[in-house]
Amino acid sequence: MRKAPLCRLVYVSRSALSGSAAENEREVMQILNASRRNNTRDGITGALLFSEDCFAQVLEGSRAAVEKVFERIQIDERHRGTVVLACDPAPAREFGEWAMAYVGREAAREAHYAQFTRENRAAIASQEVLGLLRGAIARTSAA
16 A cells, blocks of 8 residues: 655744733643644644744645644634745655644744744745754754
8 A cells, every 4th residue: 555645834823822921821732732632643743833923833744634734723713824834745754753843932042933923924934944943842852
């Protein structure tokens, strides 16, 4: 039986969460827990970055599974202004060890994340988002 080709989708969105920082972090933890459970079931791997007012995420899996997850994300009222940076075939998983790796707020990185909230964020290369997530996850894993 032939294995479905791997697809990688990279997107950014603005957060529509309107609570305090602590409330928003709890909400994101609920999103993360549900994502990990669903992604394990659906063969999806990836990484999620949450900053004060933005999300950046990478989803990896079969095209059908990735599209199904992304359709749910697009109608989720906790996101707005979703911009797909890339949706391409991938030779291998970047985040294969994680049903959903997570990088949360950290004061030292917050200024760097701010670039995702600019109006021209669609111009940010998907490779830059991938690099940012790779580096942040490597630092988190090493800690």
